[in-house]
Each structure stands twice: as C-alpha cells, then as structure tokens.
Amino acid sequence: MMQRPPAEPGMDESEIDTPAAIIDLDLMEANMDRMAAFCRKAKVRLRPHAKTHKSPVIAHWQIARGAIGQCVQKPAEAEALAWGGVRDILVSNEVVTPRKLARLAALAKMAEISLCADNEGAVAAIERVAEAAGMRMRVLVEIDVMGVRCGVLPGAQAVALARRIAASRHLVFGGLQSYQGVAQHLREEEQRRDAVAQAARNTAETVDALRAVGLSCDIVGGAGTGSFAHEAASGVYNELQAGSYVFMDADYARNRPGPDFAQSLFVLSTVMSAPRDGTAVLDCGHKGVAVDSGLPLVFGRPEIEYIGASDEHGTLALRSEAAGSLTVGETVRLVPGHCDPTVDRYDWYVGMRGRRVECVFPVAGRGMMQ
Amino acid sequence: MMQRPPAEPGMDESEIDTPAAIIDLDLMEANMDRMAAFCRKAKVRLRPHAKTHKSPVIAHWQIARGAIGQCVQKPAEAEALAWGGVRDILVSNEVVTPRKLARLAALAKMAEISLCADNEGAVAAIERVAEAAGMRMRVLVEIDVMGVRCGVLPGAQAVALARRIAASRHLVFGGLQSYQGVAQHLREEEQRRDAVAQAARNTAETVDALRAVGLSCDIVGGAGTGSFAHEAASGVYNELQAGSYVFMDADYARNRPGPDFAQSLFVLSTVMSAPRDGTAVLDCGHKGVAVDSGLPLVFGRPEIEYIGASDEHGTLALRSEAAGSLTVGETVRLVPGHCDPTVDRYDWYVGMRGRRVECVFPVAGRGMMQ
Numbered sequence: 001m002m003q004r005p006p007a008e009p010g011m012d013e014s015e016i017d018t019p020a021a022i023i024d025l026d027l028m029e030a031n032m033d034r035m036a037a038f039c040r041k042a043k044v045r046l047r048p049h050a051k052t053h054k055s056p057v058i059a060h061w062q063i064a065r066g067a068i069g070q071c072v073q074k075p076a077e078a079e080a081l082a083w084g085g086v087r088d089i090l091v092s093n094e095v096v097t098p099r100k101l102a103r104l105a106a107l108a109k110m111a112e113i114s115l116c117a118d119n120e121g122a123v124a125a126i127e128r129v130a131e132a133a134g135m136r137m138r139v140l141v142e143i144d145v146m147g148v149r150c151g152v153l154p155g156a157q158a159v160a161l162a163r164r165i166a167a168s169r170h171l172v173f174g175g176l177q178s179y180q181g182v183a184q185h186l187r188e189e190e191q192r193r194d195a196v197a198q199a200a201r202n203t204a205e206t207v208d209a210l211r212a213v214g215l216s217c218d219i220v221g222g223a224g225t226g227s228f229a230h231e232a233a234s235g236v237y238n239e240l241q242a243g244s245y246v247f248m249d250a251d252y253a254r255n256r257p258g259p260d261f262a263q264s265l266f267v268l269s270t271v272m273s274a275p276r277d278g279t280a281v282l283d284c285g286h287k288g289v290a291v292d293s294g295l296p297l298v299f300g301r302p303e304i305e306y307i308g309a310s311d312e313h314g315t316l317a318l319r320s321e322a323a324g325s326l327t328v329g330e331t332v333r334l335v336p337g338h339c340d341p342t343v344d345r346y347d348w349y350v351g352m353r354g355r356r357v358e359c360v361f362p363v364a365g366r367g368m369m370q
Numbered sequence: 371m372m373q374r375p376p377a378e379p380g381m382d383e384s385e386i387d388t389p390a391a392i393i394d395l396d397l398m399e400a401n402m403d404r405m406a407a408f409c410r411k412a413k414v415r416l417r418p419h420a421k422t423h424k425s426p427v428i429a430h431w432q433i434a435r436g437a438i439g440q441c442v443q444k445p446a447e448a449e450a451l452a453w454g455g456v457r458d459i460l461v462s463n464e465v466v467t468p469r470k471l472a473r474l475a476a477l478a479k480m481a482e483i484s485l486c487a488d489n490e491g492a493v494a495a496i497e498r499v500a501e502a503a504g505m506r507m508r509v510l511v512e513i514d515v516m517g518v519r520c521g522v523l524p525g526a527q528a529v530a531l532a533r534r535i536a537a538s539r540h541l542v543f544g545g546l547q548s549y550q551g552v553a554q555h556l557r558e559e560e561q562r563r564d565a566v567a568q569a570a571r572n573t574a575e576t577v578d579a580l581r582a583v584g585l586s587c588d589i590v591g592g593a594g595t596g597s598f599a600h601e602a603a604s605g606v607y608n609e610l611q612a613g614s615y616v617f618m619d620a621d622y623a624r625n626r627p628g629p630d631f632a633q634s635l636f637v638l639s640t641v642m643s644a645p646r647d648g649t650a651v652l653d654c655g656h657k658g659v660a661v662d663s664g665l666p667l668v669f670g671r672p673e674i675e676y677i678g679a680s681d682e683h684g685t686l687a688l689r690s691e692a693a694g695s696l697t698v699g700e701t702v703r704l705v706p707g708h709c710d711p712t713v714d715r716y717d718w719y720v721g722m723r724g725r726r727v728e729c730v731f732p733v734a735g736r737g738m739m740q
Binding site for chain 2: 001002003004006017018019020051073074076080093094095096097099100118119121122125144148149150151152181270271272273274275281283284286287288290291292308309310311312313315327328329340341344345346347362364365366367368369370
C-alpha cells in the first residue's frame with residue numbers, strides 16, 4: 001500500500017495532510033540553476049546523485065539544465081529512474097549478486113547503465129551475467145580514497161582490476177569511481193580542501209598509471225555537496241556527483257562556510273498537543289524525519305527547538321522569550337538533519353509555489369534498497 | 371511504487387534478495403504464545419501495539435491467541451488494519467485535524483474505533499466530526515504519567531476533560547490512556563518497577579476521582595515490552611499495549627533482565643565488498659535498519675561487529691581472533707536496534723521456517739504516518 005497523496009494541486013499549505021515532504025519549487029530550481037552554472041564555468045560534467053531525490057521528475061529537471069545523467073546506489077533505484085525515462089545511469093556502488101546483476105543487464109536494454117566493482121570476484125560475476133545477456137556491461141573501478149568503505153587501493157591494485165575488466169570481451173572499462181565521503185562533512189573549509197586534495201592526488205596517480213598501460217578513463221567521478229568545488233578545481237575529476245545541493249539539509253548548513261544553496265525541502269508537521277507552557281508535541285518523530293545526522297530545525301522559528309524524536313512524536317521546546325506560543329492544529333516546517341533518508345520515508349512530494357500546492361508527484365525510488 | 375517482493379515461498383534463505391525483513395515464524399509464534407499465556411494468568415486484556423508490526427496478518431495471529439484488538443498511533447495505520455479485517459482498534463494517540471478525524475469516523479463504520487484526547491479543543495473537534503457523521507465516537511483521556519510528551523495531568527485536569535467527553539451527545543468516554551514510555555528502557559529491574567509504580571499510583575488516583583463523579587473506565591491502557599509485568603501486577607491497568615515482544619530488538623535485550631522473548635525479526639544483508647583484512651561492507655545501512663536506538667548486532671556471529679552505518683552501506687569489523695572471514699556475496703542476519711522503525715523501511719515480510727521461506731506478505735502499514 002502507498003501512502004495517500006497528502007495534498008492536491010491548488011491547495012493552500014494549511015490544507016496539506018501531515019506529516020508531508022514539501023518542496024519550495026522556486027528555491028529548488030534556483031539550487032539547480034546555480035549548480036548547473038558552476039559546472040558550465042568549471043568545465044566539468046554534472047551527474048547528480050539521485051539517492052537524494054529518488055525521482056525521475058527531478059532528474060529530468062536537472063538534465064534539462066545540462067546534467068548528463070544520474071547516479072544511484074542500488075539497482076532498484078536505477079529501475080525507478082530508467083522506467084521514468086532517464087537515459088544514462090551510473091550505479092556508483094558495488095553490485096555482486098547474480099539476481100541484481102541480471103536486472104541491471106535487462107535495464108541496459110533501455111538506458112546506458114554503468115556500475116562499479118572493487119574486486120575480482122565481482123568482476124567475474126558481472127562478466128557472467130553480461131555474457132548470458134549477450135551484451136557488454138560498462139564497469140568502473142571504485143578506488144578507496146577515504147579508507148573506510150568500499151574500493152580497491154589506488155595505484156597498482158586499481159590498475160590490475162581495470163586491466164581485468166578491459167581484457168574481458170563482455171565488459172567495457174568505464175573509468176574510476178573516487179568518492180571522498182568523509183570530506184563532505186568536515187566543518188572547516190581547509191579541512192575539506194586538504195582531504196579532497198589527498199583524494200585527488202591518489203586519483204590522479206591512478207589515472208596516470210592506467211594511461212601508462214593504455215587505459216583511459218571515460219569517467220573520473222566523485223564529489224558531493226560539501227566539497228564539489230575542490231574536486232572541480234583539481235582538474236582530475238571530470239564528473240561531479242553531488243546530490244544534496246538540490247534540497248540541502250541542516251547538517252550541511254553546519255559547514256563553514258555552508259554550501260551556497262538554499263533549504264528547499266521541508267517536512268510539514270502539525271502540533272497535536274501542547275500539554276504544558278513552553279512545550280508542544282508534533283505529529284512527526286523519527287519515522288517521519290531522519291535523525292541520523294541530528295535533530296531537525298524548525299524553519300523560520302528560531303524561538304522554537306525540536307528537542308526530542310520518538311517514533312511518531314516530535315517534542316518542541318519554546319524559549320521563554322518567545323513572542324507567541326504554539327497551538328494545537330498549527331503546522332510548522334521542519335528542516336531535516338539529513339534529506340536522503342528523510343525523503344525515503346515518503347511516497348509523495350508536494351511541490352509548492354509560495355504557500356500554494358503546484359504539483360504532487362511520487363518519490364518513485366522510495367525504499368528501493370535492493 | 372512498492373519494493374519488489376524479495377523472495378517466494380519455497381526458496382532457501384540464500385536465495386532471498388537483500389536487504390530484506392525476515393521473520394523466524396517459530397520464534398515469533400512462541401513469543402505470541404508466551405505473552406498470551408501471561409495475560410490469561412494475570413487476568414488482564416492484551417491489545418498489542420501494531421506500531422511494531424504494522425500488519426493485519428500478524429494482528430490476526432495475535433487475536434487468534436486471545437488478544438482483544440490492536441493499538442495504532444495513526445489513522446492511516448488504523449485503516450491498514452481495519453481494511454485487513456481487524457475489528458477493534460485503539461488509536462493510542464491524539465488526532466486533531468478535521469481531515470484525519472473524518473477518516474476515523476468513516477472507518478468506525480467497519481470496525482470499533484477509539485482514540486485519545488488531551489485537551490478541550492481536540493475534544494470539540496472530534497465532537498464536530500462525530501456529529502457530522504451522525505455517530506458517537508469513543509474517546510479516551512490520555513494522562514501524562516512520564517512528564518515528557520502528550521497527556522493532561524492525572525487527577526483534576528483529567529477528570530474535567532473526561533466529564534466534557536461524557537457530557538457530549540456525540541462522544542462516549544472510553545477510559546484512560548496511561549503510557550509510561552520512559553520506563554520501558556530503564557536498564558535495571560528496580561528502576562522500571564519504581565517508574566511504573568509511580569505511574570500506576572497516578573493512574574489509580576485518577577480512576578478513583580472519575581468514579582467519584584460517576585465515570586467508569588472501560589479501558590485503562592498502557593505498558594510496553596520492557597515493563598508490562600509491573601503494569602499487570604498493579605491491578606490498575608486492565609489492558610496491556612506491548613508491541614515489541616513479538617519481534618524484540620537489540621535495545622530491549624540490553625535491559626537487565628531482558629524481556630523473556632526471543633529475537634524473531636532480522637534484516638538479511640549481503641556482503642558487497644571486503645576491501646581489507648578484518649573489514650567487510652554490507653548492502654544495508656541506516657536506510658535499511660533503524661539506528662535511533664543503536665547499531666544492529668550480527669546474529670550468531672559474536673566475532674563480527676557492525677561498526678558504522680551510512681545511507682546504503684554497513685561497515686563490519688571482524689575481531690582478529692575470528693575463526694573465519696566474510697566473503698563477498700555471503701549473507702548475515704542483522705538484529706535491529708529498534709524494530710518499529712526498521713519494519714517501516716520495508717514493504718514485505720519474508721516468513722521463514724528455519725532456512726525455508728514459508729510466506730511473503732505485505733507490511734500493510736509501512737509509511738502510514740498520516
């Protein structure tokens with residue numbers, strides 16, 4: 001069962017059923033324009049990460065502004081986009097089981113599909129599926145430039161794996177996946193710059209070592225909303241994979257300076273109880289707003305603090321100097337600590353122009369973890 | 371779009387697509403039998419909380435063992451159960467908006483529906499909807515016995531609100547909702563006992579004060595998996611609302627002593643990378659297993675620790691003395707830190723007998739936050 005649509009076009013914000021994921025379309029469009037302009041000027045391709053928005057509708061808005069395609073993390077997310085007409089999709093992640101690989105091979109009949117590998121066994125599994133499907137699949141080597149997750153070591157290990165891919169009749173070597181995820185959330189500009197510089201050096205050395213054995217990298221991809229200007233400036237990366245810039249979140253806003261994008265995604269929530277002076281309880285707890293990167297903020301109401309999330313309740317504290325108070329039935333906009341997993345709780349986006357609902361469309365990739 | 375079913379009946383566990391929510395049916399049935407036997411012996415009614423399982427299928431299994439109905443937190447959860455044939459549903463939470471109340475009134479044509487209120491404005495809103503629907507709606511007064519969330523104060527405030535409900539031609543006073551949620555997760559038995567004793571005293575005084583004005587409480591409801599024996603022993607509560615006992619989780623298992631139920635829900639996850647000795651990366655991060663109550667455990671593999679969750683990646687550390695290692699493509703069962711929000715990430719349950727898939731059925735209340 002899907003959630004019922006929480007609104008219809010033409011409604012006022014006060015009529016939206018809550019909790020609901022609402023987008024300020026003006027601000028989201030400005031974010032997309034700003035990133036597109038940056039990439040044009042920096043002469044680097046933009047392949048935004050759809051793990052943030054999970055929507056072919058938003059993907060097409062990005063592509064209309066010059067993005068060359070989309071990134072996803074999972075085959076089921078790739079399906080949600082390809083079935084929505086997106087033509088070029090990179091699974092920026094390892095896929096290792098025959099069942100998932102067969103789905104990607106089937107999807108490659110309707111879109112350009114690339115994926116990543118970081119070990120010989122995975123390459124062999126992809127090769128078997130590609131051979132069975134009678135096609136060549138495009139595989140990038142993921143290199144580990146942050147030392148904490150997937151990826152082979154930059155340099156000789158990466159070259160060996162790339163040669164294995166390039167030597168296969170059923171595979172195409174597509175380049176390098178090089179994502180420095182830790183750098184995104186380092187708070188100081190110099191920390192982020194230095195972390196990306198190290199990743200870029202490792203990546204450049206690997207690109208050079210590949211060139212020395214006759215392998216060129218169509219894609220050298222990475223970067224995120226917290227650091228993309230550094231990857232672009234490095235001259236090594238030719239595709240930026242930032243995703244969060246489209247919506248922003250409270251955690252990225254804690255970077256100094258924060259990324260130059262506006263918060264455009266909110267969770268609309270209703271006060272369902274105001275049991276004591278200085279306290280109110282919302283109808284949105286951590287089932288409705290992800291708390292893995294901190295509690296949400298209350299948009300435009302600095303006198304109110306969201307101090308606790310249980311499953312279906314959010315507890316607010318009103319600072320004593322507050323001009324007003326919160327009344328039962330009133331709504332507030334929450335700024336999620338982290339948009340990607342927050343969006344994953346919703347089946348529908350409500351697109352707003354100011355306080356008016358302009359459109360309601362599905363989060364087609366919601367829950368697509370497989 | 372729903373997730374595709376990750377398995378079919380008859381499959382072996384190794385054939386299940388991951389991540390997937392799997393239930394050990396033998397252990398879940400034993401948990402349900404044990405709780406049913408406890409309630410029969412304690413002469414207290416059982417109204418399990420469906421916020422844990424979100425499934426009319428599991429609700430009916432509980433009801434077949436003697437449960438009188440179900441609790442939910444949201445009108446959309448009530449719909450998922452009533453549309454699946456559950457006949458008696460208590461929304462153990464405040465519902466304040468006309469749109470949601472109208473849905474509950476409609477639902478009351480096909481099932482017995484009760485809900486809670488903690489303020490006069492909410493009672494008036496319920497009354498208006500009941501009058502418009504030409505029916506009487508059953509309303510409980512929620513009292514705040516833990517001082518942190520919804521609820522009027524026990525005693526005079528609660529009595530005033532109950533009298534307001536009982537005086538309405540469109541409402542029926544249904545009793546008291548008295549949930550001591552904090553007590554559930556206090557680690558020591560004496561702490562939980564003392565916290566519940568305080569809540570029970572406040573509740574008993576309110577029941578007495580209501581009786582003094584001629585109002586009797588059909589339902590005096592509360593309790594959870596961490597404390598239900600104390601509520602049952604108090605003689606005040608006549609309905610227990612425990613939910614997690616059916617699945618258990620890693621957090622409840624940290625209570626001393628832990629509740630006498632077995633872990634029956636797991637997230638099945640696949641190793642998608644093993645980049646370095648002593649490390650492996652799973653295809654399940656915090657989008658697939660809730661981390662609000664701590665990271666998951668790896669079931670039956672004490673030599674492996676789940677040390678980090680990003681959106682779609684779970685990082686494992688193998689202790690050096692580990693007999694074996696983890697290989698790409700291998701699956702593990704994760705014990706969620708908290709089952710309720712973990713289940714909320716999945717559209718399907720996979721019911722297992724040992725390692726064989728017996729049934730696949732929907733998490734009908736998944737995402738039903740409205």
